[in-house]
Amino acid sequence: MFTGSAAERDARDPLAGVRERFVLPRDQIYLAGNSLGALPDTVAVRLERAVREEWGEGAVRSWNRADWIGAPRRVGDRLAPLLGARPGEVLVCDATSVNLFKLLGAALRLRPGREVVVCEGDGFPSDGYIAASAASWLAPGHRLRTVPRAKLLDAFDRDVAVVLLHHVDYRSAHRLPMTEVCEAARAHGVLTLWDVSHSAGAMPLELGRAGADLAVGCGYKYLCGGPGAPAFVYVRGELVPALEQPLQGWLGHRAPFAFEADYEPASGIERLLCGTPPILSLLAFEAALELLGALDPLAVRAKSEALGDFFIACAERECAGLGVEIASPRAARERGSQIALRHAEAYEVMQALIARGVIGDFREPDLLRFGLAPHYVRFSDVERAVHTLRDVLAQGAQRDPRYRQRNRVV
Amino acid sequence: MFTGSAAERDARDPLAGVRERFVLPRDQIYLAGNSLGALPDTVAVRLERAVREEWGEGAVRSWNRADWIGAPRRVGDRLAPLLGARPGEVLVCDATSVNLFKLLGAALRLRPGREVVVCEGDGFPSDGYIAASAASWLAPGHRLRTVPRAKLLDAFDRDVAVVLLHHVDYRSAHRLPMTEVCEAARAHGVLTLWDVSHSAGAMPLELGRAGADLAVGCGYKYLCGGPGAPAFVYVRGELVPALEQPLQGWLGHRAPFAFEADYEPASGIERLLCGTPPILSLLAFEAALELLGALDPLAVRAKSEALGDFFIACAERECAGLGVEIASPRAARERGSQIALRHAEAYEVMQALIARGVIGDFREPDLLRFGLAPHYVRFSDVERAVHTLRDVLAQGAQRDPRYRQRNRVV
Numbered sequence: 001m002f003t004g005s006a007a008e009r010d011a012r013d014p015l016a017g018v019r020e021r022f023v024l025p026r027d028q029i030y031l032a033g034n035s036l037g038a039l040p041d042t043v044a045v046r047l048e049r050a051v052r053e054e055w056g057e058g059a060v061r062s063w064n065r066a067d068w069i070g071a072p073r074r075v076g077d078r079l080a081p082l083l084g085a086r087p088g089e090v091l092v093c094d095a096t097s098v099n100l101f102k103l104l105g106a107a108l109r110l111r112p113g114r115e116v117v118v119c120e121g122d123g124f125p126s127d128g129y130i131a132a133s134a135a136s137w138l139a140p141g142h143r144l145r146t147v148p149r150a151k152l153l154d155a156f157d158r159d160v161a162v163v164l165l166h167h168v169d170y171r172s173a174h175r176l177p178m179t180e181v182c183e184a185a186r187a188h189g190v191l192t193l194w195d196v197s198h199s200a201g202a203m204p205l206e207l208g209r210a211g212a213d214l215a216v217g218c219g220y221k222y223l224c225g226g227p228g229a230p231a232f233v234y235v236r237g238e239l240v241p242a243l244e245q246p247l248q249g250w251l252g253h254r255a256p257f258a259f260e261a262d263y264e265p266a267s268g269i270e271r272l273l274c275g276t277p278p279i280l281s282l283l284a285f286e287a288a289l290e291l292l293g294a295l296d297p298l299a300v301r302a303k304s305e306a307l308g309d310f311f312i313a314c315a316e317r318e319c320a321g322l323g324v325e326i327a328s329p330r331a332a333r334e335r336g337s338q339i340a341l342r343h344a345e346a347y348e349v350m351q352a353l354i355a356r357g358v359i360g361d362f363r364e365p366d367l368l369r370f371g372l373a374p375h376y377v378r379f380s381d382v383e384r385a386v387h388t389l390r391d392v393l394a395q396g397a398q399r400d401p402r403y404r405q406r407n408r409v410v
Numbered sequence: 411m412f413t414g415s416a417a418e419r420d421a422r423d424p425l426a427g428v429r430e431r432f433v434l435p436r437d438q439i440y441l442a443g444n445s446l447g448a449l450p451d452t453v454a455v456r457l458e459r460a461v462r463e464e465w466g467e468g469a470v471r472s473w474n475r476a477d478w479i480g481a482p483r484r485v486g487d488r489l490a491p492l493l494g495a496r497p498g499e500v501l502v503c504d505a506t507s508v509n510l511f512k513l514l515g516a517a518l519r520l521r522p523g524r525e526v527v528v529c530e531g532d533g534f535p536s537d538g539y540i541a542a543s544a545a546s547w548l549a550p551g552h553r554l555r556t557v558p559r560a561k562l563l564d565a566f567d568r569d570v571a572v573v574l575l576h577h578v579d580y581r582s583a584h585r586l587p588m589t590e591v592c593e594a595a596r597a598h599g600v601l602t603l604w605d606v607s608h609s610a611g612a613m614p615l616e617l618g619r620a621g622a623d624l625a626v627g628c629g630y631k632y633l634c635g636g637p638g639a640p641a642f643v644y645v646r647g648e649l650v651p652a653l654e655q656p657l658q659g660w661l662g663h664r665a666p667f668a669f670e671a672d673y674e675p676a677s678g679i680e681r682l683l684c685g686t687p688p689i690l691s692l693l694a695f696e697a698a699l700e701l702l703g704a705l706d707p708l709a710v711r712a713k714s715e716a717l718g719d720f721f722i723a724c725a726e727r728e729c730a731g732l733g734v735e736i737a738s739p740r741a742a743r744e745r746g747s748q749i750a751l752r753h754a755e756a757y758e759v760m761q762a763l764i765a766r767g768v769i770g771d772f773r774e775p776d777l778l779r780f781g782l783a784p785h786y787v788r789f790s791d792v793e794r795a796v797h798t799l800r801d802v803l804a805q806g807a808q809r810d811p812r813y814r815q816r817n818r819v820v
Contacts (some may be wrong), residue, residue: 023462023465023466023467024466024469025466025467025468025469025471026467030469032469032470035470036465036469036470036473038466038469039461039462039465039466039469043461043465044458044461044462047457047461047690048454048458051449051453051454051457051636051694052433052449052454054637055433055446055449055453055636055637056433056434056435056448056449057433057435057436058435059434059435059440059442059446059448059449059769060442060445060446060769060771061435061764061769062637063446063637068637068638094504094505094508094685095504095659095684095685095686095687095688096685096686097657097659097660097684097685098504098508098657098659098684098685101656101657105547121671124669125660125663125669125670125671126659126660126663126685128671128673129658129659129660129663129673130657130658130659132658132673133656133657133658133673137515137547137548137656138547138548138656140550218686220686226461226465226689226690227464227465227472227473227478227686227688227689227690228478228686228687228688228689228690228692229688230688231685246511246543246547246548247507247508247511247540247543248539248540248542248543249505249507249508249536249539249540250507250535250536250539253535253536253539257774258774259535259773259774260535261531261535261538263538263539263542263543274505274507274508274511275504275505275506275507275508275536275641276505276506276628276630276637276638277505277638278505278637278638278639278640278688278690278691278692279636279637279638279691280457280636280637280638280688280690280691280694281688281689281690281691282638282688284461284690354471359469359470359471361470363669364667364668364669
């Protein structure tokens with residue numbers, strides 16, 4: 001299906017029409033959807049209604065009438081099919097790091113007597129910060145065992161309570177074989193806690209079938225839920241009733257409006273709620289899922305893989321001898337939905353690209369990242385991005401002193 | 411200033427024009443602003459810009475260009491004057507309960523060797539759940555000392571690390587004398603942690619001058635930040651550098667985008683950040699503060715007190731012998747900005763009032779709550795609300811079977 005020129009591939013793309021459903025930066029090639037997903041056309045109208053009708057006219061009554069109170073579970077159920085989860089296994093709330101803290105606490109209580117938390121030495125740093133924090137604050141005496149990604153399967157033993165895994169690595173986009181890792185962990189009684197921030201939305205996930213115990217992820221990358229969209233938690237159904245978590249706030253109570261003195265958790269996944277959720281951000285995410293949830297997940301994955309293969313082929317052809325190296329797996333099945341390139345002046349190169357209308361991002365120390373969100377990135381975008389990269393490198397344009405100044409780059 | 415008939419009081423109200431800046435439920439008397447503040451006219455236009463221009467057109471670049479990344483601190487600085495705080499002492503992020511957990515953890519580390527957390531036995535239950543959770547998860551061996559609100563001043567000794575206080579009680583609206591409590595706590599080396607959810611926005615606070623150490627509060631009541639608006643934390647300036655908190659996520663790092671393997675907290679109040687904030691909800695709150703921050707805080711308080719006094723006077727006159735009792739302090743200086751009435755059939759009475767266009771709320775077991783947000787509630791609203799209440803009670807309208815069915819009421 002995806003062969004020939006970029007134009008031919010775009011012409012045959014079954015998802016080509018979906019791009020029209022997004023608002024994208026004008027005259028830019030937007031390859032940063034792995035950082036902030038583009039704006040779906042369902043959002044603005046939904047938010048307008050949420051603000052004027054539900055907040056303005058309905059006001060406090062909208063907690064019931066507009067079912068704001070049910071939103072974390074409702075949006076979770078809407079998200080569940082994209083994660084390979086069942087209704088009641090997913091909840092949308094709080095930030096990824098906050099949810100990670102909850103689930104690490106929960107995992108430690110589910111595995112009393114085991115004193116080790118395994119995490120990747122080169123994983124997303126924030127997850128590592130939270131793992132360190134959870135081990136130190138929630139379970140003094142526990143320790144982190146930091147393991148290279150390639151050695152994870154050898155890191156499990158009877159001392160390990162839980163392993164924190166990045167399904168897709170935020171730099172290289174390397175993807176772990178979820179089923180295999182879950183099996184290896186389960187053989188030692190180790191709980192798996194997956195961060196699927198860099199895969200959810202870009203490919204069909206199979207958390208249930210793969211045997212994942214717990215997962216978190218953010219709503220604002222491929223899921224297009226908006227800046228800082230509430231994150232999600234997944235808990236394998238049979239673990240829910242025994243789950244205890246440290247952030248026990250009123251919305252996780254079995255009867256929040258009974259205002260009982262003692263905390264008793266909700267029987268379902270709602271026990272992972274804590275405080276009142278940010279409804280406007282949550283409804284924006286829900287509106288995004290209306291659009292994303294209607295797409296064929298296999299078509300999404302097929303295009304994602306094809307975009308990545310095409311990017312690599314273009315980069316190898318156009319940028320040979322220009323100092324870049326492919327830092328992502330070549331095999332699409334081992335990859336998420338971005339391509340990372342290594343270059344000694346990666347920061348400056350990315351500044352030069354952005355100045356020329358190609359929006360990707362830079363990651364320390366030497367990576368150029370290009371997010372290939374299959375919902376709105378075209379093969380012709382990939383081709384133009386690589387041509388622009390080639391031109392920058394061939395001209396040494398990155399050596400312009402303007403590009404050396406280090407501003408914050410997200 | 412506030413004397414005479416309701417109409418005369420409204421005519422002399424210096425804040426009368428502010429009501430026009432809010433969108434309110436049509437043909438209703440909205441007395442639930444202590445639960446969800448009404449919609450300021452600054453919000454819809456700001457959100458429209460945030461969605462279409464910043465997210466849609468700016469996309470990931472808006473973290474820098476629109477300073478999304480600075481929003482938690484910027485909105486905190488904007489809120490600070492309403493709290494009696496200095497720039498750099500307030501941060502807007504997460505939910506109140508999550509922030510409470512952070513600050514309880516921080517307080518326990520600031521007072522090593524002290525093993526008691528004091529909290530009110532009859533305070534807002536969610537705060538109690540979090541206090542129990544923090545004591546159990548963060549500091550095994552610690553214990554809660556639950557004290558009636560009236561006995562708080564006698565509860566401090568050298569075993570107490572921190573006391574969790576509700577500035578204004580969520581049911582009665584009773585207000586604690588902040589300076590006096592802070593002095594009593596300080597005399598024993600006890601840290602004060604104030605929940606100001608039920609006072610912030612309705613009256614000028616003086617957290618700094620009163621000597622408060624720590625505070626949290628929500629953005630969605632009198633501050634009108636929207637449903638589930640992000641909450642805030644306050645830390646007395648000199649405590650910030652030593653503060654350690656359990657939810658150490660990437661945005662609390664001194665250099666979030668350096669992606670360093672080890673966590674080092676930001677030097678300022680940003681160390682209380684955890685994950686990525688829900689930007690849309692946060693910008694809605696900021697827009698609300700544009701309006702609220704421009705009002706004269708003394709005029710706000712004067713009107714709040716006058717509305718409460720007027721409510722009590724009307725209720726005593728109109729509802730004598732009808733089975734209601736004033737559950738709020740009569741002295742305005744001991745009160746927040748709501749009036750609570752006790753009635754044996756409070757749930758049904760509130761249903762009857764709502765059916766007649768008076769929106770207040772019910773709190774277990776027998777309270778009718780009427781929020782008197784001084785920004786948009788008129789004296790004539792109070793008068794009509796009390797007249798409606800009198801009519802309901804005089805007719806026994808609450809005994810209509812429709813009103814007995816217990817649905818969720820927020």
